[in-house]
Amino acid sequence: MKQVIDTLRANRDQALNEVIDLVRIPSISPGLPHPEAITEAANWLERRLKNAGMDEVRQLVSGEYNPVVWGRKHISDDLQTVLFYGHYDVMPPDPLDEWTSAPFEPEVRDGKIYGRGTADDKGQALMHINAVETYLKVKGTLPVNVLFVIEGEEEQGSEGLEELLDSHRDLFAADVAVISDSPFFSSDCPSVCYGLRGIAAAEIRVEGPSTDLHSGNYGGAIANPIEFLARILNDLKDRDGRIEIEGFYDDVLELSPDERKGFAKLPFDDTAFCRDLGAPAPYGEENYSTLERIWARPSLEVNGVTGGFGGEGTKTIVPSSATAKISMRLVPNQNPDHILELLESHIRNIAPPEVRVSVTLGHGGQPFLAPIDDPFVRSAYAAMEQAFEGHVHYIRDGASIPIVASLASKLGATCLLLGIDVPEGRIHGPNEMLIVDNYHRGTEMIAHLLELL
Amino acid sequence: MKQVIDTLRANRDQALNEVIDLVRIPSISPGLPHPEAITEAANWLERRLKNAGMDEVRQLVSGEYNPVVWGRKHISDDLQTVLFYGHYDVMPPDPLDEWTSAPFEPEVRDGKIYGRGTADDKGQALMHINAVETYLKVKGTLPVNVLFVIEGEEEQGSEGLEELLDSHRDLFAADVAVISDSPFFSSDCPSVCYGLRGIAAAEIRVEGPSTDLHSGNYGGAIANPIEFLARILNDLKDRDGRIEIEGFYDDVLELSPDERKGFAKLPFDDTAFCRDLGAPAPYGEENYSTLERIWARPSLEVNGVTGGFGGEGTKTIVPSSATAKISMRLVPNQNPDHILELLESHIRNIAPPEVRVSVTLGHGGQPFLAPIDDPFVRSAYAAMEQAFEGHVHYIRDGASIPIVASLASKLGATCLLLGIDVPEGRIHGPNEMLIVDNYHRGTEMIAHLLELL
Numbered sequence: 001m002k003q004v005i006d007t008l009r010a011n012r013d014q015a016l017n018e019v020i021d022l023v024r025i026p027s028i029s030p031g032l033p034h035p036e037a038i039t040e041a042a043n044w045l046e047r048r049l050k051n052a053g054m055d056e057v058r059q060l061v062s063g064e065y066n067p068v069v070w071g072r073k074h075i076s077d078d079l080q081t082v083l084f085y086g087h088y089d090v091m092p093p094d095p096l097d098e099w100t101s102a103p104f105e106p107e108v109r110d111g112k113i114y115g116r117g118t119a120d121d122k123g124q125a126l127m128h129i130n131a132v133e134t135y136l137k138v139k140g141t142l143p144v145n146v147l148f149v150i151e152g153e154e155e156q157g158s159e160g161l162e163e164l165l166d167s168h169r170d171l172f173a174a175d176v177a178v179i180s181d182s183p184f185f186s187s188d189c190p191s192v193c194y195g196l197r198g199i200a201a202a203e204i205r206v207e208g209p210s211t212d213l214h215s216g217n218y219g220g221a222i223a224n225p226i227e228f229l230a231r232i233l234n235d236l237k238d239r240d241g242r243i244e245i246e247g248f249y250d251d252v253l254e255l256s257p258d259e260r261k262g263f264a265k266l267p268f269d270d271t272a273f274c275r276d277l278g279a280p281a282p283y284g285e286e287n288y289s290t291l292e293r294i295w296a297r298p299s300l301e302v303n304g305v306t307g308g309f310g311g312e313g314t315k316t317i318v319p320s321s322a323t324a325k326i327s328m329r330l331v332p333n334q335n336p337d338h339i340l341e342l343l344e345s346h347i348r349n350i351a352p353p354e355v356r357v358s359v360t361l362g363h364g365g366q367p368f369l370a371p372i373d374d375p376f377v378r379s380a381y382a383a384m385e386q387a388f389e390g391h392v393h394y395i396r397d398g399a400s401i402p403i404v405a406s407l408a409s410k411l412g413a414t415c416l417l418l419g420i421d422v423p424e425g426r427i428h429g430p431n432e433m434l435i436v437d438n439y440h441r442g443t444e445m446i447a448h449l450l451e452l453l
Numbered sequence: 454m455k456q457v458i459d460t461l462r463a464n465r466d467q468a469l470n471e472v473i474d475l476v477r478i479p480s481i482s483p484g485l486p487h488p489e490a491i492t493e494a495a496n497w498l499e500r501r502l503k504n505a506g507m508d509e510v511r512q513l514v515s516g517e518y519n520p521v522v523w524g525r526k527h528i529s530d531d532l533q534t535v536l537f538y539g540h541y542d543v544m545p546p547d548p549l550d551e552w553t554s555a556p557f558e559p560e561v562r563d564g565k566i567y568g569r570g571t572a573d574d575k576g577q578a579l580m581h582i583n584a585v586e587t588y589l590k591v592k593g594t595l596p597v598n599v600l601f602v603i604e605g606e607e608e609q610g611s612e613g614l615e616e617l618l619d620s621h622r623d624l625f626a627a628d629v630a631v632i633s634d635s636p637f638f639s640s641d642c643p644s645v646c647y648g649l650r651g652i653a654a655a656e657i658r659v660e661g662p663s664t665d666l667h668s669g670n671y672g673g674a675i676a677n678p679i680e681f682l683a684r685i686l687n688d689l690k691d692r693d694g695r696i697e698i699e700g701f702y703d704d705v706l707e708l709s710p711d712e713r714k715g716f717a718k719l720p721f722d723d724t725a726f727c728r729d730l731g732a733p734a735p736y737g738e739e740n741y742s743t744l745e746r747i748w749a750r751p752s753l754e755v756n757g758v759t760g761g762f763g764g765e766g767t768k769t770i771v772p773s774s775a776t777a778k779i780s781m782r783l784v785p786n787q788n789p790d791h792i793l794e795l796l797e798s799h800i801r802n803i804a805p806p807e808v809r810v811s812v813t814l815g816h817g818g819q820p821f822l823a824p825i826d827d828p829f830v831r832s833a834y835a836a837m838e839q840a841f842e843g844h845v846h847y848i849r850d851g852a853s854i855p856i857v858a859s860l861a862s863k864l865g866a867t868c869l870l871l872g873i874d875v876p877e878g879r880i881h882g883p884n885e886m887l888i889v890d891n892y893h894r895g896t897e898m899i900a901h902l903l904e905l906l
Contacts, residue, residue: 197669201767210731216650216852219782220694220752221743222727223736226777227690227755230683237680241673274675278663283676283807290674299673302680303770308757309778314654314815316780317756324679325762327769329672354736362767399669 004138004447008130012440015130016113019439022088022122023106023115029066029089029155038066038152041088045069045150052133054148062167065160066152070171073136073146081145082453083174083413084132085403086125086181087154090117091428098430111436118434120427124180124419125150127439131446144453147174154181158403165410175414176376176453177407180442182419185266185395187435190388192381193417195295195369195396196404198330200339201362204232204347207321208355212308215316222318223354226307229322232357233302235350240286243300245346248339253332255296259372262394263291295396299329329398336364366405370414379452380416387445418445457591457900461583465893468583469566472892475541475575476559476568482519482542482608491519491605494541498522498603505586507601515620518613519605523624526589526599534598535906536627536866537585538856539578539634540607543570544881551883564889571887573880577633577872578603580892584899597906600627611856618863628867629829629906630860633895635872638719638848640888643841645834646870648748648822648849649857651783653792654815657685657800660774661808665761668769675771676807679760682775685810686755688803693739696753698799701792706785708749712825715847716744748849752782782851789817819858823867832905833869840898871898
């Protein structure tokens with residue numbers, strides 16, 4: 001193993017140049033302004049995977065979607081298969097005038113490489129390739145079968161890959177999926193992310209009179225849809241933010257004492273959190289810390305509300321209707337469809353007879369969890385610990401990454417979120433950057449992981 | 454008196470022709486599309502008041518506002534002065550294609566005269582003039598001093614007249630003001646309106662984080678301004694619609710048993726009321742009927758609410774802010790300024806510390822009441838009873854007519870709302886009409902009133 005690591009270290013300059021080469025290709029996906037750049041990036045990766053020693057490399061295309069670059073090295077049917085996921089598409093670089101160096105002319109300054117896609121996700125995808133290639137070249141074989149899946153549409157919803165996962169499931173069969181597309185907890189806190197929240201969205205509409213009414217002629221004698229909507233929203237949560245939908249928490253997997261202890265050790269300060277957000281005070285479900293509330297507790301948020309007159313000045317009406325858009329973040333083992341059913345029946349139960357209340361159910365997404373006592377998760381932890389020579393943290397994330405949930409549910413693979421970018425890396429913003437040392441250590445982490453799995 | 458009435462009856466055709474002449478002038482005020490028609494209508498009325506025997510007739514102009522046609526017949530310093538209020542401006546006639554006959558070519562069909570301004574308010578203004586003129590011609594004098602105030606800006610807020618009431622109060626000094634610009638309770642229920650609600654408006658704004666936040670990364674750990682606004686709105690009223698602002702009802706003048714008995718006799722049906730509005734059920738403060746709620750109980754309505762994402766689809770955010778516009782309808786003896794203070798301090802008391810809550814106080818307008826046992830009101834009732842030969846009802850109106858409150862408060866005059874248009878007269882809509890018989894009887898009513906005051 002020492003030889004693998006030594007070789008990786010000897011070839012660091014070349015590995016960094018590869019990031020520069022790939023980032024130079026402006027493979028923006030949202031809006032598709034450079035379709036030829038998408039093709040160029042996919043071709044670049046196809047060649048790169050071939051050079052890395054894959055048995056078989058293909059570009060898989062579903063419909064009009066950007067190609068998925070797919071590569072396989074099959075060692076033995078007796079070995080487990082590791083799928084390495086990444087994406088070569090990037091976000092548009094606007095606003096251009098805020099970049100210090102041009103977004104598609106990568107530049108290294110102060111140990112950081114700047115450019116659109118350095119962190120999200122070209123650098124992290126190359127980290128996988130270089131580790132596997134070097135391991136294979138040094139040792140002549142691999143301790144696992146590997147699959148590379150590098151898609152071109154992550155920034156606009158991964159729909160092409162989702163279709164391929166359904167239509168060509170055999171090409172993606174894997175025991176473990178390694179996804180490096182997420183940040184450390186903080187730049188000095190290497191972390192393994194083992195859980196994500198799911199989602200369930202809905203819209204509540206309250207209708208009263210068939211048109212807006214003059215509040216002088218009707219005010220006080222007819223139910224006001226905005227006020228009745230406000231009641232319904234109030235009846236969804238108690239004053240501490242605990243959700244009052246019957247059965248809502250029934251399936252929630254509680255945090256273990258170890259998990260809570262681990263979260264509590266992370267450098268996190270409520271005061272700084274609120275100051276950064278410009279919010280007056282923290283708020284949320286009693287007896288849980290802010291990180292626990294975001295990572296491991298379900299939430300319900302009203303995302304938008306509209307009703308009546310919203311212009312300048314005054315218009316004294318009793319409005320005809322009011323609407324609220326809500327979305328819930330779900331945690332393991334909640335099921336989005338079941339939660340939406342509970343929401344709908346809760347609202348049906350509390351709907352007052354003086355108005356008409358309707359609920360439109362929206363999309364749902366599964367939560368994700370790879371428990372920290374899972375052997376694969378333990379291996380990932382150990383690999384990161386070896387590569388980064390410091391204390392590694394177990395973290396979760398409050399957001400949803402639909403492709404992770406899909407890889408887990410469609411393939412039955414254990415997903416390992418081993419991202420090495422940092423919160424200040426400004427992915428999607430100007431001056432996106434990747435810490436060069438993280439990139440090199442991340443490559444070693446993948447090599448260790450191959451050994452440990 | 455019989456001779457006055459006989460003369461009025463003999464001249465009915467001529468009186469109707471005057472309505473036709475005046476309605477032909479398209480003196481639209483909102484948007485001022487015909488400034489020359491405003492001048493023409495004002496000049497027409499100036500001539501008409503001179504012919505009616507006024508001592509002095511003037512066009513009063515404040516700033517850029519349309520002229521107020523003012524006329525006076527002073528009989529004696531020992532007599533009371535009656536101010537007759539009306540307006541010669543009209544609403545635009547759109548949608549034009551829904552009119553059976555052209556809006557400015559008045560036509561009599563089935564005992565109704567159709568045209569923009571027939572009911573609102575040219576016909577009713579002419580009713581005053583014809584009654585006073587005939588009384589004066591037949592009897593050679595008047596039992597009261599009279600003042601005519603016919604403005605040209607009622608449809609856009611009466612601001613010119615309001616300014617003149619302040620700057621030239623001596624020209625408007627009166628003991629009683631007769632305002633004929635409102636409908637009967639229904640076409641077969643002649644009615645004297647003796648009370649109007651006032652108004653007080655405000656905007657409540659709740660601010661949380663300084664920008665919209667991703668609900669995955671923050672949902673459940675930060676106060677959501679929409680939800681906190683919903684709480685505040687909930688804390689303004691109980692579930693029956695009773696307002697929970699401390700001290701809100703302290704000054705409310707309760708209805709007398711006679712008033713309640715009178716309202717209960719009016720032909721009003723909750724089921725039909727809801728059906729017409731398209732609302733599922735009646736709603737409002739317990740122990741009050743719908744008419745009582747609208748006419749004599751204060752109300753608080755949310756007129757509009759905005760916050761977060763209002764577009765198509767889903768945007769999973771914790772919004773940065775949310776705003777509600779509210780307005781309250783006030784009843785005698787509530788004071789708008791005091792009520793706005795109570796609202797502000799109530800909201801300050803219930804504002805949760807996790808968000809920033811601000812209240813912007815808006816405009817206020819006084820409620821109006823001329824008690825039914827007031828001698829002037831009794832005279833108005835008797836005059837209407839004589840002219841319409843049927844049971845006359847005392848009614849109130851839930852809306853605010855700012856000029857009525859101003860005439861009452863600025864001049865200290867008792868205001869009599871003696872309108873004779875009908876709810877189906879479609880003022881402001883296409884095919885506006887005035888019932889010809891109501892016009893003629895209304896003229897007789899004014900003559901009786903002169904005698905009775």
